[in-house]
Amino acid sequence: MPHSTETPISEAAIVEAAHALRGRAVRMLEELVAHPSLLGHEQGAQAFMAETFASLGLRVHQFEIDEQKIRQHPGYSPSIVPYQGRTNVVGIHQPDGPQKGRSLIFNGHIDVVPTGAEVLWKHPPFQPTIEGDRLYGRGSADMKAGIAAYTMAYAALQSLGQAPASPVYFQSVVEEECTGNGALACLVEGYRADAAIIPEPLGGVMTCQMGVLWFALEVLGKPVHASVAQTGVGAIDFSLYLFSELKKLEQHWNEPANRYRSYAHHAHPVNFNLGKIQGGEWASSVPSACRSDIRIGFYPDMNVARAKAEVEAALASAYAAHPARESLSYRLIYEGFQADGFDLDLDSPIVTELSKCYQDIVGEPLEPRAFTGTTDAKFFNIYGQTPAVCYGPTGSSIHGIDEWVSIDSLMQVTAVLAVFMARWCGVNRITPPAGI
């Protein structure tokens, strides 16, 4: 790819080139969705990403997460499954010609959450299916379309004989959905840039997100024969009691006076979710043990340590108030997210320039959003000196049934990212690699 003298290209041409890749973008997304890249099963999709990056002429850096390296990092979350054989993939663009612009990271996560009851899906969740503008499938919106968008944005420039005039890192990471350790490992490997964009399907430009804490609540009860059930204290009942007491904290944090400013007008910013439960042993025995997997959100001006302390205090009070506490016990196990939130300055160039780019191309303002969940953007913002936002293709039912992404939205984001990349990084003229 020898560079030649830069010749100006019009942004209209970039937009057009992006939309010309619609078929290729959809095929890439279909292939990605067809890989059931659930936690621990990301490697098929990651191998495809490595091939895809290589085919675009990017240098491919593929590496396993080394838990030794990240464990002491303040952004580390206790992992759930081992990292052997599960790699991050980074496609690295280094300008051949003069470096003129600013560097950029595109980051996307390859992992998807469980499908839930497959019987509820109208199409098999890992069989991508198009209906009109919608591409259905688990992970279609969250966030394989985002990965397709940033990849196709690069391909669009390439199709015009252009390449960014500064380093651009295309990261496809594992484990965003439970720890973020994939993105953290990229940070620890040394990846930094002047900004990062994560094409998550959140609508607008996401500049603020909440902290998220996961924990398991394991309780032991006082089992008895079901024929005298009222004389025992079931572990399931006790778990639900503890969770209902904990929910008072959710309610408290949601009260207008207690809200962080970015969530002042949100319907219900703080959500405590009992996502999973397994308890009891036998229909005719009062349950002896129960485990609940819980996710809580907390505001960006709180941190993990304080969230833990408040949870622990709430549970301790609930326990102390239980009349049968002497027959009961519980313990908290911290597994998964221990993620602080952040609130990026809206004057940050990544926000203002991306918003302007969007306005210029789409003709509408790009609204800043405060997200009630967590994304990998936290690592860049909190620990990476790399201002990061989320802006990506939108759809519906992420973490739900019949998840879909809008193909029009995918192509619009592709166009915006291509133009933004050209603006942010500058471009050099290249000879496109053969076959592109």
Place this chain on the structure above:
Amino acid sequence: MPHSTETPISEAAIVEAAHALRGRAVRMLEELVAHPSLLGHEQGAQAFMAETFASLGLRVHQFEIDEQKIRQHPGYSPSIVPYQGRTNVVGIHQPDGPQKGRSLIFNGHIDVVPTGAEVLWKHPPFQPTIEGDRLYGRGSADMKAGIAAYTMAYAALQSLGQAPASPVYFQSVVEEECTGNGALACLVEGYRADAAIIPEPLGGVMTCQMGVLWFALEVLGKPVHASVAQTGVGAIDFSLYLFSELKKLEQHWNEPANRYRSYAHHAHPVNFNLGKIQGGEWASSVPSACRSDIRIGFYPDMNVARAKAEVEAALASAYAAHPARESLSYRLIYEGFQADGFDLDLDSPIVTELSKCYQDIVGEPLEPRAFTGTTDAKFFNIYGQTPAVCYGPTGSSIHGIDEWVSIDSLMQVTAVLAVFMARWCGVNRITPPAGI
């Protein structure tokens, strides 16, 4: 074992002979408890029972449950695990000499319920441990001590050169704890007698028991991302809502006006137990599916069909009243107990004569009991023309933690059963088999 002319033996001698077997009874019980005869894993214990019966000179009939044979029986309950390799064992005593008395069945179940959280046990649940009068272990009271008691009662007579003068059937059956199909299969094989005693650890003489119905409640919810949890309807929440609505039926049935007479003074006869729950997929997703395993009790004057109808109606009403019902669904799966209750006439000879025998030996009345659970006695009483009661060694924490049985109680029951057998069946003089 040629018989000789009967010579009268004193009942005091039988009692003494029974107590002389204390060491042997405890060893037998220890061996039984050491077999973890959980559902589907009964065969080690059953092999031991077959050997034990054979060593006493009983003819051993060992047979698998043939589901084809029992499926159409009104006492059948839908099974949970296949029956291959899981046998009932019957030790058959046929008098060599003249048949003078009435025939008798002793029945006990070899299966035990799950231990619950083993960490709660002070001794490993399948490592029988004696502390003073207590023998600890899962199944010690429920009801391996009962099996040891009826076996040792026979051995006690034998040690005196006596044997029952009528047929006695010693049944060790599987699956009392979830279907009763083991005892039902004995019935279908043709076993009948003038009475049956099941040495269950229920205290007094149990002459009345409730019906029990098991079912699984499978629900599907409307999963969403935990960050917007309040916009979905979680399957766990929906399950708990349905169960809480169902509990109103429990409350209704427990009201004094609605009670069956035998439970008029009981603290809480009707118990609906959510014994097991498994729901949700991911801490950060609102749960899509949940399964609850539920056990309900109902009075002997109700039957399974009516209990089902009331449960189904209660769930249908609850569903109809749920504001988000259009996003929700549920189904009932009937697995395990579909057991009617019974109430045996207190004038039945098995009740009056066993009670008198107990009074004569122990010097206290044997109180009739109405049990709030189910036992295999139902099959004998309802379908077998064989009046049946429960009377057995007592202990504590059946289906709970640190289950134990009183060894003194075991020996007292052994003595009472030995004397009762002699009275009910009459005795013939025998030459004890070698080694006894």
